[in-house]
Amino acid sequence: MxxxxxxxxxxxxxxxxxxxxxxxxxxxxxxxxxxxxxxxxxxxxxxxxxxxxxxxxxxxxxxxxxxxxxxxxxxxxxxxxxxxxxxxxxxxxxxxxxxxxxxxxxxxxxxxxxxxxPLFKGSEEHDTVMTFMEATSDEMHDTLSDIILGQTHYRLQEAHGRRFAEELNERVLWWSMSQTILIIAISLSQVLILRNFFSEPKPIRPREPRYGYLR
Structure with missing residues (x-):
């Protein structure tokens, strides 16, 4: 599609x-x-x-x-x-x-x-010497263009770093939850095992003998 x-x-x-x-x-x-x-x-x-x-x-x-x-x-x-x-x-x-x-x-x-x-009209048609104001404006224009380009790349790097941090945070969260569940399960199993060790055994009732009738 x-x-x-x-x-x-x-x-x-x-x-x-x-x-x-x-x-x-x-x-x-x-x-x-x-x-x-x-x-x-x-x-x-x-x-x-x-x-x-x-x-x-x-x-x-x-x-x-x-x-x-x-x-x-x-x-x-x-x-x-x-x-x-x-x-x-x-x-x-x-x-x-x-x-x-x-x-x-x-x-x-x-x-x-x-x-x-070009920043100034007519500057590409003939070679002229730019004034101080024109040269300063042209330099500022080039600098601002480089700043815009740099900001774009920094935003991309920030988005890439944010993605990596969010994925790492999610993995740490799930790992912590799994470790917590495992610790709780081991603790409960140990309590049940120790409880069986200290519990009193039930008395065994003797079986009554069965007598048959001789004919």
Whole structure:
């Protein structure tokens, strides 16, 4: 069974498209996302990471307009892939969890197509010396972009650490409960055994003889 989530974007040479989100992938299922790119010679950056679920692995395939595989990885936890668009058309990104029969996955995906627009209009048309204000603004813009990217990765690491802590807490809880039940069972059995040692035995009544009659 396939679930298709379709995102269509028309890209022009001076436009950059970027999206990132986290979605749930059920067990024994597949999720596909469609990107319609109408221009060539642009760079696309694809990144994903399995946040939680099972062994933190998923199958990922990127197909071009001619149904050719641009990227294919099996049982992968995370990866970053950069490619150039040579044929315009619909690109399909599929995540498969069909090898898992009972564990669903939470997956983070990021896709960026095209180069980032310049901060100041007209700066790409001719070489000019930027003023102090423009240079400072451009530097602040680059710094804030790096901060946003770092925050995204820190959130992923936090989600991964939270998952590990919750699973460890659940295992410790069940282990503690099993140990408690075992201790109670051993204590009750010891009490019953000691009680049998100190209990008075019941007196044995002699059997009365049976006399027959002779004829």
């Amino acid at each position: 396939k679930n298709y989530c379709k995102f269509i974007f028309f890209l022009i040479p001076t436009l950059v498209f970027g999206t990132e989100f986290t979605f749930d992938l059920p067990d024994n299922d597949e999720e596909c996302f469609h990107e319609l790119i109408t221009t060539t010679n642009i760079t696309c950056v694809f990144e994903f990471q399995v946040v939680s679920g099972g062994q933190l692995d998923v199958d990922v395939i990127i197909e071009g307009p001619n149904q050719r595989h641009i990227y294919k990885e099996l049982r992968k936890e995370y990866d970053t892939f950069k490619f150039n668009v040579t044929h315009p058309g619909e690109h399909v990104i599929c995540f498969s969890n069909q090898f898992s029969t009972f564990t669903h996955k939470s997956i983070f995906m990021s896709f960026v197509a095209g180069d980032e627009n």
